[in-house]
Amino acid sequence: MQVKFYSGNIACAEGAIAAGCRFFAGYPITPSSEIAEHMALRLPQVGGIFIQMEDELASMAAILGASWGGAKAMTATSGPGFSLMQENIGLGAMTETPCVVVNVQRAGPSTGMPTLVGQADVMQARWGSHGDYEIIALSPSSPQECFDLTIRAFNLAEEYRVPVIVLMDESVSHMFEKVIIPPKEKIRIVNRKKPRVPPDEFLPYKADDFIPPMACAGEGYSVHVTGLTHDEKGYPQATSPEVQERLVRRLCDKIRKNERKMRDIEEYEMEDAEIAIVSFGTTARSAKAAVKFARKKGYKVGLIRLKTIWPFPDEYFESLDGIKKFLVVEVNYGQIKLEVERNVGKNRVELLPKMGGEIHTPEEIYKKIREVLQWK
Amino acid sequence: MKYWVKEELKPPHGKVYIIKDRCKGCGFCIEFCPQGVLQESEEFNAKGYHPPKLVENEKKCIGCGFCSLVCPEFAIYIEKEGE
Amino acid sequence: MEIVAKNHPLDKYLRTDRIPHIWCPGCGLGTVLNCFLHALEETDIDLKNLAIVSGIGCTGRVAGYINVDSYHTTHGRAIPFATGLKLANPKLKVVVFSGDGDLFAIGGNHFIHAARRNIDMTVICVNNYNYGMTGGQLGPTTPLDARTTTSPYGNIEHPFNLCHVAAASGAVYVARWTALHVRRLKESMKEALNKKGFSFIEVIASCPTTYGRRNKMPTGLETMKYYKEHSVIKHGIDPSKADIEIGKDIVVGKFVDIEKPTFDEAVHELIKKARK
Amino acid sequence: MRIEIKFGGFGGQGIITMGHIAGKACIYDERNVVFTPSYGPEARGGAASSNIVISDEEIDYPYVTYPDILVVMSQEAYEKYAPLLKEEGLLIIDEDLVRLKNGEGRVAKIPATRIAENLGKRIVTNIVMLGFFTGVTKLISYDAIKKAVLETVPAKFKELNEKALDEGYKRGIEWQEE
Structure with missing residues (x-):
């Protein structure tokens, strides 16, 4: 170390x-x-x-x-x-x-x-x-x-x-x-899955579990790789809606359906929280300071810090029934806010935006917490 | 007096192979064959083009391979004979 | 009598399940690909280590027909993609096959920089003077006064002389041929494939459907006949003297063949130095 | 306890380096620290500043708002940052470069630039100042700051920098004893 x-x-x-x-x-x-x-x-x-x-x-x-x-x-x-x-x-x-x-x-x-x-x-x-x-x-x-x-x-x-x-x-x-x-x-290191069949049997875009093995250049597989819609062989099928359906659905599903495995959230003081701040990146540090201060004052505020932003943890947010208000703190005019709203409904979400140039101070966030507490 | 032993100077010769259904009838092979041994056939291939065929007179393919190189469709090639 | 055949001796280089290709009757692209496969046949390049990279456009489809590791990338980006491929796996022989629009309009910046760096790759540009796949628009090589769908009154832009651009940017091998110069083209391709560094071949080729039709050469055959009458071989000429203009002879030949250390060599020297 | 420190001066005085070395030294002392340099064009020309936050707990908000300690080496930096200094805060200045205005609180003064010049190189001014800062505040151990300094400066200037650090540190201790 x-x-x-x-x-x-x-x-x-x-x-x-x-x-x-x-x-x-x-x-x-x-x-x-x-x-x-x-x-x-x-x-x-x-x-x-x-x-x-x-x-x-x-x-x-x-x-x-x-x-x-x-x-x-x-x-x-x-x-x-x-x-x-x-x-x-x-x-x-x-x-x-x-x-x-x-x-x-x-x-x-x-x-x-x-x-x-x-x-x-x-x-x-x-x-x-x-x-x-x-x-x-x-x-x-x-x-x-x-x-x-x-x-x-x-x-x-x-x-x-x-x-x-x-x-x-x-x-x-x-x-x-x-x-x-x-x-x-x-340090855990993951390497790409390699084909296990001989080149003449290999279908470069055939995926049994969403993710096909990858044969790189010079490995003898004569793979054709294209940005066109392609079939399992890797060949262009740029006029087939069926191939498009299969391919794009898989490209999306391999991420969507594995969201749980990629989920990475830091929860802070969330056990009994009634208000949850949602934040990420450096801004979440200010949010944490604000939560600490609010807790000292006896407010039931917690922090949800997203370390994995995409795929968005929809299920996780859906499960947070006990939270009365979500306060999204981000250095933009409301982007993650849209995702939270999508999952918990508009009326449970408040936004504390900032247009950029600096992150929020803990005081700004604390002030907003007080505001939200008054409304709830 | 000198005796010339007449060596048999066999002119090179080529066999022409045509993959008829690949032809798109561009005419390159016919136009640019240095020996003029190809002509358009009357028959239609699967795509509706007239693939080339050999002319029927004495003109001989010398196996130069120009047709094989110029064909955009990989539809014609030659094999040199007697090699 | 001709012999009716089913297979072609070069089929082993082709993804035959994708033949016939999509190119129009009389298009020069098939001829150029054909010459390339003949060139491959006559070199001892290990196909396992050959990679073809294309951009977008009619020529961009070349990658999809050759039965080796092949990459059909985004518009203009074949060269930077190929740069990464080659640097990550130095034993690869990397060939970029793309069109004039792809390589010199949207991808022009990448071309000059790869040539400047002398990345070890062969770039074959099939120049048909226009954007064929999208319907025959003006491109960076469209000759002055030529008609295209976006220059309906005649082109008012000065075209690039690709060989001049390549030479000025630092390419170590520069040649130009027409699709009719099949033997010389094949030989040139062999030279380029065996050349270490950034080698460039421009092939002037017919595009009857979208260019020829609007410029008094409605068939590939007529275009090829034009090449026969109007091209002149001038090896070693300063490529700046080889502009392409309507009504003038097309100067073809090998213009540049020099030696220069490649980026690949330099970067591996640098690694050795850094690891000491 | 969270302690916020701001270093200020003009570009070229090594203000960013000061913060960086001080931050690194805190790591050697096994304390939590965040160092945030001012960044961009302003760091090259006119005013320069850098900040560290030291704490024995987790540091959340990383920036310095109201410094507990302000180290300034230019009049401009003094005028810009002194109003932010906490009431009971400590001001550390190069006494030849900063003229104090009325109402000064706790101030520690050192002719850092002059000392550096006497040592032979003006460039070590920031190290003199850093030594002084260490001696005055005792926030960082002498061993840690020395290690961080020697690690940062070029090999051929190690001796000079050590001298500069020691001179500043000695004066810092003296100031404390006063």
Whole structure:
């Protein structure tokens, strides 16, 4: 075990390396650039490849290529760069390519506030590319979680064969804290499932349990991979609604139906809570401070912190009958709020938004708790 | 006086193979065959095109393989004879 | 008599269950693919380690017909995808097969940067002067004055001279042929496949359905005849002198063949240094 | 107990490094700490600041709002941040660079830049200040701050930095004893 003093960005890069990432392609953008810089320094030391591409479109395409070349691959970006990556995130979803995309959120839209925090890419992470697909997104609240969740992101990407998004925010990316690096053998590593049949029997998109085994380039399987709607053989069937139905349903279901396994929620003071704050990322730290303060005053307030944001834990929220009000605290104008509302009904949800540039202070949240308590 | 032993200089010769149903009738093989040994046939293939056939006079395929390279449909190839 | 056959000797390279391909009668793409498979037959490349990457468009479909690991990616992104593939698995021979619009309009930036970095890959661009699959719109190589569905009064844009772009960007091998130069094209493809570094071949090819029809070459055959009469081989010429213009000869040949360290070599040297 | 500390000055004084080293030292002392540098263009040109929060409990809100300790090395930083200092808070200044206004509370002064110049390199001013801060506040152990300093600075400047740290630390202890 090693104890380090890392920023979220560095911890994320180290997490990637610990997870087995050996390919990074990226394009500098604030506030994520330290991830690229650290990967440029560290990857060659472990025999990995770093390449600075000409833009984010290329970075995203390159990590998909590298993944099919057999590597665990990652890119990191922020707001505007994340927009550019959406195209090939869709290709990654369609072709079931394991990879990790880090988006260090800054305040937008457009160039917005490049050096300051935002949390408004939640919906873009989910719906950013066109068409129907499901994605996994994780949200760390501390440098330690930047390390841990990046490892988890790689494992989920490999297990579910899908791009996994690490949805950081500027605050956590630049904040330094103690990070514990466990010994190598204590870190759980998942690798993609490989075919077990000879090449002439192999159907690259035939999945018995939602997720097909993956044959990479050079392994002798002559696999055809396409962004077109394809059958189990991998061949384009771009005019068959039946094939589209089967394929897209499976792409979505492999995530949806495994939501329980990906669920990762920190509950704080929830046992007897009547009001639950819902938050994620750095903002959840302010929320926790507010809950502590409210508890001291005797208010029955708890915190639900989402570490896995997508797939959204619908069942979990549906089960929270005892909660009278949900107060969603996020640095945007109400994105996770929509998801909570969808599950618990509009009249049980309150929003404390912030447009970006800073996270909420505990005082702001406490004030809002008081307000909600008066209304309930 | 010198005696020339007439060596049998066999001109190269090729056998033409046609996969009729692959043909889309572009005419490349017919037009660019350096020996002019191909012509359009009257028959229709499964897609409604006229695949090529050999001309019926003395013209001989020399097995150069141009048709085989230029065909966009992998519908024609030659085999060199006597090799 | 001709012999009626069922299979072609090159079928082993094809996903025959997908033949016939989708390309129109008289389209040059099949010819280019054919030359490529002939070239493969004459090299000793291990097919297991060959990967084909395509973008979107008619040429983008090439990847789907060759029976090796093949990737049909997004529009314009074949080269960066191929970059990742090649770097992650250096023993692969990576060939990018795509069209002029894919590689030089939406993907133009990727092309120049991959050439600049000298990534070890072969890029074959089938240039048919327009966007065929979407119905014949103006592309980055459409000649001046040519008619397309988005230049109904004639093209007013200056086209790219692809070989000039490739050479200026740093490609170590640059050649141009037409789809009629099948033997030379095949030989060139063999050279490019055996060349270390970023090699580029432009193939001028017919598109009767969407380009030819609007530009007085309504069939592939007429286009091919035009190539026969209007192309001139000039090996080693400065590619900047090989612009393509309507009514002028098409200059073809091998323009560049130089040696330069590749990115792949450099990055593995760097790894050795970093690991010391 | 949660203690909030802000370091302020102008770009180039090593303000970010100060916070970083102090934060790292807290880790060696096995205390919880969050370090948040100011970030972006402002960190390069004009004003620079960095913050640490130290606590023996879990640190939730990571930022400094009202510092318990304010370490300033420029007039601008003093004027900007002094109003935020808690009433019973401690102000630490480079006495040659900061002119105090009325109503000062607890203040510890050191001619850090001058000391650094006398040691031979102005660049170690922040380390002198850090030593002083350590001696004055006793929030961080001497061993931890020394370890963190020596780990951070380039090898060839280790000796100089150690001297700078010791000089500052010594004056800090003296201030405490007063």
